[in-house]
Amino acid sequence: MTYNSNAIEGNTLTLRETYLVLQEGLTIRGKPLKDHLEAKDHQEALDFLSDLVTHKRPALSGRLIRRLHQLVMRETDAEWAGKYRNAPVHITGASHVPPDAAEVPVRVRNLIRWFQRKQHSLHPVERAALFHHKLVSIHPFFDGNGRTARLSMNLILMRHGFPLAIILRHDRTKYYYALQEADAGREALLVLVIAQAVERSLDLYLRTFAPIIADRLLTLAQASRGTLYSPKYLNLLVRTGRLSALKRGRVWYTTKQAIADYRKSRLRNRP
Numbered sequence: 351m352t353y354n355s356n357a358i359e360g361n362t363l364t365l366r367e368t369y370l371v372l373q374e375g376l377t378i379r380g381k382p383l384k385d386h387l388e389a390k391d392h393q394e395a396l397d398f399l400s401d402l403v404t405h406k407r408p409a410l411s412g413r414l415i416r417r418l419h420q421l422v423m424r425e426t427d428a429e430w431a432g433k434y435r436n437a438p439v440h441i442t443g444a445s446h447v448p449p450d451a452a453e454v455p456v457r458v459r460n461l462i463r464w465f466q467r468k469q470h471s472l473h474p475v476e477r478a479a480l481f482h483h484k485l486v487s488i489h490p491f492f493d494g495n496g497r498t499a500r501l502s503m504n505l506i507l508m509r510h511g512f513p514l515a516i517i518l519r520h521d522r523t524k525y526y527y528a529l530q531e532a533d534a535g536r537e538a539l540l541v542l543v544i545a546q547a548v549e550r551s552l553d554l555y556l557r558t559f560a561p562i563i564a565d566r567l568l569t570l571a572q573a574s575r576g577t578l579y580s581p582k583y584l585n586l587l588v589r590t591g592r593l594s595a596l597k598r599g600r601v602w603y604t605t606k607q608a609i610a611d612y613r614k615s616r617l618r619n620r621p
Contacts (some may be wrong), residue, residue, distance in 0.1 A: 351504075352392040354529045355497050357519035380440060395421035403508045418505075419491055419498040427493055428544055433484045434458075435492045443526070447489035448489035457488045465468060465506075474510035478503045479544035506549065513555060515547035535598040543544040556596055567596065567603040577609055587612060 352373070353368040363371065363378065363385050370376040371389050398421055401407070408414060420432025434454045441448065449457055461484050468477050482503035490497050504514050517525050521543070530542040570584040579587075585594035587600065592615075594608040 351514050351516050352389055352529055354519050355500055356385075356388050356526070358522050359388075359496055360515060361388050367383050372377055377566065384426055391422050391425050392497060394424075395497075399405060399501055399508070402505060404502045410502065411462055412455070413504075415485070415490075415498060415502055417459065418501045419494055422497045422501070423491075423494045431494075432490050434490050437487055437492075439492060443487065444530060444533065445493035446487060446530070448487065454488060454490045458485075458490055461485060472524055474507065474512065475515075475545050475548055476541050478515070479505040479541045480532075480537060481506060482544070483529060483537065483540055486529060487533060503544070512548050515544055515549060517543070517547055568605060568606075570595075570602050570604060573604050573606065573609060579609070584609070 353363065353365045354371065356368075364379055367381065368389050371378065371386050373394050385452045392590055392617065395418055398418070400416075415437070416434070423431035425528045425559050438451065439448055451480070455516055464484070465477065468480075472480070483497045485499040485502060486495055490542070493514070500515075500517065506517055507513075509593070528543045532540045570581040570588070574581045574584055584593060586606065588595040588602050588604070593604060593612050595602045595604040
């Protein structure tokens with residue numbers, strides 16, 4: 351997360367170098383001091399994020415967003431870390447013009463109100479993606495807006511039980527294009543990009559724990575035996591998000607427990 355989020359913003363440390371800086375405390379010859387400090391700051395911000403989720407700390411707010419920014423920028427721009435900008439800014443390569451600095455506090459408060467209103471009407475992944483875009487479009491800080499927005503987005507996701515959504519460095523062009531599309535009111539692509547990032551992280555977790563759950567995974571044909579459901583119907587349930595399943599290659603796998611959970615949910619929802 352630290353490597354990719356910083357690399358999107360131009361940090362030159364490689365993944366291996368980021369590891370050496372954070373885990374071994376090494377200094378990479380030929381790399382700017384700023385790049386080292388950005389890595390350490392971002393790691394501290396991630397630790398803070400984890401603490402917020404673990405201990406169910408205060409809800410998302412303008413104050414919390416400024417705190418995340420303060421951590422991200424603490425060593426590289428101490429003067430403005432955690433402070434809203436006081437002058438106009440221009441986003442390089444984008445047609446979107448952020449609001450005047452005087453409007454920033456009000457815009458952020460309105461964003462938090464929007465986030466609270468959409469709590470039950472939007473899926474958490476969609477709400478997190480749109481919040482991310484709206485915060486970036488306000489551009490409340492002189493620098494560090496992207497990193498702060500991605501951290502805020504991940505706070506929303508993690509509080510709903512999702513893993514970190516990591517925008518990969520090599521997806522930078524697609525990611526920026528999706529933001530530009532959202533600037534024009536076409537938000538579907540950005541939601542898709544974020545959803546794919548969440549899915550990629552979930553797949554990583556599943557691969558990590560695969561040896562533990564492998565003995566319980568069944569193909570849909572195997573899982574349908576002894577149940578009221580055909581493999582074709584189970585496939586429909588999977589594709590419509592009503593049955594938990596894991597896809598390997600072109601084959602879907604599920605468990606007897608997942609089918610039992612689906613059956614229980616149907617019984618609960620009967621009038």
